[in-house]
Amino acid sequence: MTANTTNTPAIKVVVIGGGYAGVMAANRLTQRDDIAVTLVNPRPKFVERLRLHQHVAGEPAPVVDYQEILSERIQLVVDTATGINATGRTVTLGGGDTLAYDYLIYAPGSGSFDLTSISGAEEFAHPVANLEAASRLREIVDATPSSAPVTVVGSGATGVEVATELADQGRAVTLVCGKVLCPYLHPRVRRKFAKRLAQLNVNVIVGPDAIVTAVSSHAVQLQDGRELPSEVTIWTAGFSVPDLARRSGLSTDDTGRLLTDETLTSVDSDRILAAGDSASPSGMPFRASCATARPLGAFAADAILARLDKRQPKEVNIGTGFQCFALGRNAAIVQLASMHDVATRFSISGALAQKIKSSSYGLLTEELSKEARKPGSFTWRFKDKKRREKLNQRRDMTRQVA
Ligand SMILES: Cc1cc2nc3c(=O)[nH]c(=O)nc-3n(C[C@H](O)[C@H](O)[C@H](O)COP(=O)(O)OP(=O)(O)OC[C@H]3O[C@@H](n4cnc5c(N)ncnc54)[C@H](O)[C@@H]3O)c2cc1C
Structure with missing residues (x-):
């Protein structure tokens, strides 16, 4: 010194x-x-x-x-x-x-992506990026029956980790990935991920239309108009x-x-x-x-x-x-x-x-x-x-x- x-x-x-x-x-x-x-x-x-x-x-x-x-x-x-x-x-x-x-x-x-840019997301989707948001989400998850559908939007590290953590508890989780599952991964390693997600019964939605365009209290809507039931929507896509x-x-x-x-x-x-x-x-x-x-x-x-x-x-x-x-x-x-x-x-x-x-x-x-x-x-x-x-x-x- x-x-x-x-x-x-x-x-x-x-x-x-x-x-x-x-x-x-x-x-x-x-x-x-x-x-x-x-x-x-x-x-x-x-x-x-x-x-x-x-x-x-x-x-x-x-x-x-x-x-x-x-x-x-x-x-x-x-x-x-x-x-x-x-x-x-x-x-x-x-x-x-x-x-x-x-x-x-x-x-x-x-922090998390600006949810105001997605219809209904600010009201009905929940980020995980900071302590306060994660604590709020935890209360919501706790208050939701374990059989209720949960949607995780975004399949980067945070999305995959939240989705698998909740699926491990027996929750019915859908992971909306965008074009590919966890873009960072090498295709060979991505296959191992997909296998593990399948073991946990995570419903993985991938492809050019696997983009959430609107969120409501009981569903999320994808770019191609598909609607997925969702009692808890967790938003991990994007970054700010x-x-x-x-x-x-x-x-x-x-x-x-x-x-x-x-x-x-x-x-x-x-x-x-x-x-x-x-x-x-x-x-x-x-x-x-x-x-x-x-x-x-x-x-x-x-x-x-x-x-x-x-x-x-x-x-x-x-x-x-x-x-x-x-x-x-x-x-x-x-x-x-x-x-x-x-x-x-x-x-x-x-x-x-x-x-x-x-x-x-x-x-x-x-x-x-x-x-x-x-x-x-x-x-x-x-x-x-x-x-x-x-x-x-x-x-x-x-x-x-x-
Ligand atoms: C669920 C989750 C899992 C993750 N898993 C991994 C992982 O496995 N491996 C990995 O490497 N990374 C992981 N990350 C990412 C990692 O946590 C961040 O990249 C890392 O915390 C960044 O460190 P930082 O010091 O830049 O910011 P932070 O750790 O976010 O710290 C920034 C601090 O600044 C404070 N702050 C903000 N604004 C102000 C202000 N105006 N005035 C004063 N203070 C302010 C914040 O409150 C915070 O305390 C994960 C993130 C999440 C959310």
Whole structure:
């Protein structure tokens, strides 16, 4: 640690969002004791989002005390950031306070698709993307007879995990997938998924018309006019991010993620960095996941530490290599992927996959807690060599067009 020459830390860093990326970044910054870190988060507890599908199916709320995963040197402010003033270097909070910063890390994560764009969805479909939504949905599921039809819209990781969790309890689940079941998967691994879904009696609806166009209290309607009975409709398709960056006049990508360079520094201000699901380095965001959020948090913190040391920050280099899927309470498949996050024909299933998936939950919070105790200890070994190649290709194409 750097020696503190005065009693008051001189450098103020504000982190917006106490999720996987924000907590990792905040802890890592405590390597220097001349930095005062303030973490702003709307809830007093950390939410393990990747367990929310289990909460929907009856498990307790997956929350962890920040004391367990956050360095005691970090000040937690339970509030919501409502505006960023990049020129004045301040963040305004919903509760009325204003925080000044020397550096800001933007990590407010992601949420569900905007349901107002689908007829009836805002009223009759239920998202899973945050704790409050998952708790509400759980109450609705609990109050619904177990024989009643449940429809899960969207077959990405969240959709598949919710559908299989509920089907494992004997519920009558239909999974409306869109063109293909879980687009991320390699076709060979997709066949294994389909087999497992069939074992659980999940009614899988796939194809160009497997798109929900309207939701009512007792049914969903598909693009081709088909109507499926649905007493509980769960919406997992699509994705959104908080519009805080856009509202604050900062450059974003089309989805609203903060646009940065490859050092995760905002293209508008070298005092603002982004990490996690809300970051868009070079407009080529990583897959929204805990797997990328933690290393992105570490890179963003390292970039600030480098600037304070008058060093050039490193460019982000994060490979992925796999994605784990729970397929019911006692089964999982690990889809192996290239470092550039393209699924391969290889996967792990059976007891080993189940062990990997179930141990990953505790491992992630243990990593955050270790970074709190030993800041700077987190390492990410997977590197993606293809990203630079892709960025160069894109630059060449832009030059040719110009
Ligand atoms: C059901 C489910 C299962 C999943 N399973 C997996 C999985 O198996 N593997 C995997 O890698 N990923 C999984 N994910 C995705 C993963 O949870 C996210 O990609 C990950 O949480 C992103 O981390 P983050 O730090 O960017 O954001 P988050 O973890 O979402 O944290 C962001 C935090 O910022 C807070 N915030 C938002 N707005 C503001 C504001 N204005 N001011 C202050 N704070 C704010 C939020 O409340 C939240 O606490 C799953 C997600 C869901 C919903």
